[in-house]
Amino acid sequence: MTPPRVRFAPSPTGYLHVGGARTALFNWLFARHTGGTHILRVEDTDRERSTPEHTQVILDGLTWLGITWDEGPYFQGEYAARHQADAERLVTAGKAYRCFCTREELDAQRARAEGSGAGFRYDRRCHRLSASDVAERVRRGTPSTVRFLLEDEEIAWDDAVHGRISFQGRDLDDFVILRSDNSAIYNMAVVSDDIAMGITHVIRGDDHISNTPKQVALYRALGHEPPVFAHVPMILGADGKKLSKRHGATAVGDYQEQGIYPAAMRNFLALLGWSPGGDREIMPEEEMIRLFTLDGIQKKAAVFDTTKLEWMNGQYLSALPADEMLEPVRRQLSRMGVAVDSARDLRPLIDSVKARSRTILHVAEQVAVRLDPSRSKIDPKGEALIRKMGGAFGRNLSLGASALEGLTSEEWNADRLLETLKSLAESEGLKLGDVMQPIRVALTGSTVSEPVNELLVVVGRERSLRRVKETADRSNGGVSAA
Numbered sequence: 001m002t003p004p005r006v007r008f009a010p011s012p013t014g015y016l017h018v019g020g021a022r023t024a025l026f027n028w029l030f031a032r033h034t035g036g037t038h039i040l041r042v043e044d045t046d047r048e049r050s051t052p053e054h055t056q057v058i059l060d061g062l063t064w065l066g067i068t069w070d071e072g073p074y075f076q077g078e079y080a081a082r083h084q085a086d087a088e089r090l091v092t093a094g095k096a097y098r099c100f101c102t103r104e105e106l107d108a109q110r111a112r113a114e115g116s117g118a119g120f121r122y123d124r125r126c127h128r129l130s131a132s133d134v135a136e137r138v139r140r141g142t143p144s145t146v147r148f149l150l151e152d153e154e155i156a157w158d159d160a161v162h163g164r165i166s167f168q169g170r171d172l173d174d175f176v177i178l179r180s181d182n183s184a185i186y187n188m189a190v191v192s193d194d195i196a197m198g199i200t201h202v203i204r205g206d207d208h209i210s211n212t213p214k215q216v217a218l219y220r221a222l223g224h225e226p227p228v229f230a231h232v233p234m235i236l237g238a239d240g241k242k243l244s245k246r247h248g249a250t251a252v253g254d255y256q257e258q259g260i261y262p263a264a265m266r267n268f269l270a271l272l273g274w275s276p277g278g279d280r281e282i283m284p285e286e287e288m289i290r291l292f293t294l295d296g297i298q299k300k301a302a303v304f305d306t307t308k309l310e311w312m313n314g315q316y317l318s319a320l321p322a323d324e325m326l327e328p329v330r331r332q333l334s335r336m337g338v339a340v341d342s343a344r345d346l347r348p349l350i351d352s353v354k355a356r357s358r359t360i361l362h363v364a365e366q367v368a369v370r371l372d373p374s375r376s377k378i379d380p381k382g383e384a385l386i387r388k389m390g391g392a393f394g395r396n397l398s399l400g401a402s403a404l405e406g407l408t409s410e411e412w413n414a415d416r417l418l419e420t421l422k423s424l425a426e427s428e429g430l431k432l433g434d435v436m437q438p439i440r441v442a443l444t445g446s447t448v449s450e451p452v453n454e455l456l457v458v459v460g461r462e463r464s465l466r467r468v469k470e471t472a473d474r475s476n477g478g479v480s481a482a
Contacts, residue, residue, distance in 0.1 A: 004036035004200045008062075008069070009076075009190070012042055013049035015251040016061035018304065019205060019235050019243065022269045026232060027203050028067045029270065029292035039197060040072035045189055047077075061252040065262050065269075066285070071197075076189055079196070083184035086192045086222060087146050087177050095221045096177060098144040099126040100137055122147070122174050146178035148188075148218065155213040160230035160294040162206070167213040175214055187211055191218040199227050203294070206231035230294050233273040233301045243304050255309075259332060259360025261320065264313040272302035282315050310358035317363065318355045322347040325354065325363065332364035338371060352450045352458045369444055370459050373467035376445035385437055385447055386475070394475030397438045399424060401468045404456070412461045417453035442471035 008024040010016065031038035042058070044050040059073065090096035099122075101109075106122075113120040127149065129137075137144065150173070156166035177188035184192065194202065209231050219226040235243045243250055255265055267283055275298060276283065276291040283291075317325070329350060333340055340346070346367060353366035369376045378386070386393050403424040407416060421439075425432045436452040443464060449455050456464045 002200065004031065004034045005039065005198050006031050006036060006201050006203060007039040007041050007194070007197065007199055008067075009041045009043045009193075010058050011046060011049075012044050012051060012054040012058060013046055014054055015253060016058045017250055018252060018255075018269065020058075021061060021065060021067075021252045021265075022235065022272055023204055023232065024062060024067050025065070025266060025269050026230075026274065026292075026297070028069075029289055030201065030203060030294065031070070032289045033292045036200075037070045038068070039074070039199070040069035041074045041076060041193060041197070042072075043076045043186075043190070045076050045080075045183065045186070050077075057253060061256075064256055065252065065266055067266075074193075074197075076193060079189070079193060080183060082196060083189045083192045084178065084182050086195075087184060087188055090148065090177070090218075090221055091146060093221070094149070096146050096148045097127045098134055098138070099147045099176070100129075100142050100144045101126060102143075120173075124174060127174070143180040145176045145180050147174040148177050148214070148221070150174055150217060155216050157212065157216055157226060157229055159209075160201075160228055161233075161297045162209075162231060162299055165209065165212070169217070172213060177218070187214045187218060191215050191222070194227060195219070195222060195224050201228045201230065201294075203230045203232065206233060228294075230297060232297055233299060235272055236301045236303050238303060238305065240303075259328065259362065259364070260309065260313050261316045261360070264316040265309070267316075268309045268312050272304065273298050282312065314358040317357055317360070320354065322350040322354070325350050325360065328360045329364050329367060332361055333368060336364065336368060338364075338368045338375075340371065344371075349458050352454060356448065356450075366444070370455070373443050373459060373463055376443065376467075378441065378445045379447075381447045382441040382445050385441055389434070389438070391476075392434065393438050393441075394472050396430065396434055397442060397468055397472035397475060399428060400435055400439050401465060401472055404468070405465055407461070409461055412457065414451075414453045414457050417456050418451075421453065438471075439468055442468050 006027045008020075008027045010020055010024075028038050030036065040062070042055055044055070055073075062069075087096060091098065101122075109123060110120045126144075126147070150169045152168075152170045154166055155169055155172075156164060159165050175185070175187065177185050179185065193199075212229055212231075216226045237243045252265070256262075263285065266285070267281075267288070270283070270288050270292075271281070274292070274296050276288070276296060280287075280291075326346060329346060330340065349367045349370050350363060352370070354363055357363040357366065389396070400421065403420050404417070407420060421435050422432060424430075425435045428435075437447055440449050440452050440455065441447060443449075443455055443459055450458075459467075
């Protein structure tokens with residue numbers, strides 16, 4: 001069998017939506033699984049809304065996600081002459097006809113249909129024109145479109161996701177395939193391109209199902225069997241409605257800015273509407289490619305769960321070497337206005353926080369606090385600890401500051417720090433947590449961090465002592481927040 005040829009065909013009229021990215025990923029996985037070819041075709045025939053800037057945003061988003069293409073990018077607008085020629089072939093074969101109806105005439109027909117309670121359907125008056133009448137109108141330069149002549153017959157296909165789908169030609173209208181300026185309508189252009197590019201499988205969102213009977217009819221009228229169609233489920237928000245900006249970020253670029261790791265985003269998108277079987281969740285790229293089949297695509301809509309995405313991203317970040325996070329973290333720190341000496345090694349700080357982080361942004365925020373503890377903000381759990389401990393919070397911080405101050409810079413290491421704090425707790429008859437937790441809150445604003453002795457190391461002696469003393473002074477003076 002000929003290896004499959006698939007295409008991702010975005011319209012450059014906006015950003016790369018996560019739904020489009022998921023479609024691109026499914027096409028890419030299928031091509032890689034089958035040894036086929038993945039083609040990128042930019043459908044830029046909407047001249048008013050298509051822009052080079054939008055095209056670049058889409059290309060950048062795909063590149064960030066690691067979705068590559070074997071051919072292209074092709075630009076649909078470059079094939080206008082072929083689209084027109086294919087439409088004219090249909091006219092010559094009697095499978096399409098010129099329509100000279102003006103917009104006003106069509107609006108009047110539509111109004112009459114609506115007034116009678118019937119759905120509008122073009123009455124084919126131009127199909128009944130004689131050949132000589134058509135030729136004379138063309139000679140005079142009368143504006144016309146080209147309409148496809150739909151036969152009164154079943155139009156059906158076996159969808160790789162939904163199974164048998166059937167429409168009746170009599171329920172569809174003779175749709176326009178060429179505008180009056182001879183530019184092709186979407187359905188004509190996409191069929192012409194898919195035939196020319198040898199596309200064998202069309203994997204796309206199931207919002208395209210309504211276009212498919214028209215395209216199937218066009219394929220057959222042009223003498224070609226349609227490709228295999230696989231219409232994948234829509235992506236919904238947590239409220240069960242179509243994913244949109246009201247649910248939060250929907251552009252791939254937004255998640256990149258928020259610090260989602262591309263491999264995690266790819267893993268998450270793959271599982272939106274596709275199941276590899278079993279309870280697999282964290283999947284390396286090689287495993288996704290090995291397991292991906294059209295049979296695994298589900299019919300029901302998928303729900304975009306941001307919490308799960310962040311959890312999955314956290315799993316990837318935990319396993320990611322600090323070296324690979326250096327530049328993204330530095331970029332985020334720069335956006336946050338945190339000045340970092342280029343010679344400063346951030347890797348120990350990244351390693352200290354990545355296991356508790358969900359995004360690169362979260363990593364950068366925690367690194368910023370360790371670079372400058374004065375940036376910390378007491379969170380609700382920190383506030384709760386301060387209220388619970390009452391006066392002991394400031395008192396224990398003061399004891400801790402005194403004990404820690406006795407250590408030199410050479411002694412400021414994890415083992416010696418832990419030993420010192422344990423000794424303090426024993427000598428004062430305190431639980432170790434009653435010594436450790438106030439220090440943790442003073443340095444990070446939170447009751448959760450790496451072990452306190454390790455936290456003190458990454459923050460450094462001078463910054464740690466200054467912050468602990470300042471927080472102790474404020475707490476002992478009746479101020480409960482840093």
